[in-house]
Amino acid sequence: MQELLFEASWEKALSTQDRQNIEDIFNETKHFSTSDLLFSTLRVAINHKEALLVTVLVHNFSNQLLTFNNAKVSYYIEGECIAERTFTLSALAIPSKVSMPWTFIFPKGNYIARPSYENGRLEI
Template identity: 40%
Template sequence: MQKLVFESAWDRTLAQKDRHEIERVFFEINGEGKEGYQAVLLKTAFNHKREFLVTVLLNNYSKISLSLLGKKVVYKEMGESLGEFESAYTLEVPAQTSMPWTFIFPAGSLIDTPNGDSGELIIS
């Protein structure tokens, strides 16, 4: 059975409103029969350094942990790749677990300016 877990720093600092939104999205997802993993887009934003932030709910439906280290992370909108990087994140998402996470695309790493409405994050 899929469970929702917050990484310790997230658990300490996450605003109650944001926690409720993540929980709402988690409970709306039906993970029954799913395999592998998926990233459900929660929000996008630019920070003060002009880095592009993509917050997702990572759903690991498999029976083994998902490591983000060394994975290719791609942000797409309307099927077009707008940016990618190789992950240096050491996050491990345990088997049959969902966790929120924010991916940071460095300033200048995007090919085009995203609109953030219809994007998807692909991890491979």
């Protein structure tokens, strides 16, 4: 059965409202195991450094540890690749049958400017 875990820094920093939102989305999506990996979008924003922040719930439905070592991650909206970057994230190691929230940061210049970044999907 799928389990929800938070990386240590998330555990400390999450507000009660954000935690509840993540738990609600986890409960809605934890049975969508049509593939080994699924990203459920939680929030998309542009920060003060003009970086695109894509916060997702990463579902590892596989029987193996999921790591991000030189993993090319792309963000698509309506079939168009808006952002792409290669990530090596030593802090993000998701055990088998575990879901964990994470924010992927695409610095200014690594994404296409547009009026809205909503309704997109993250892919490896």
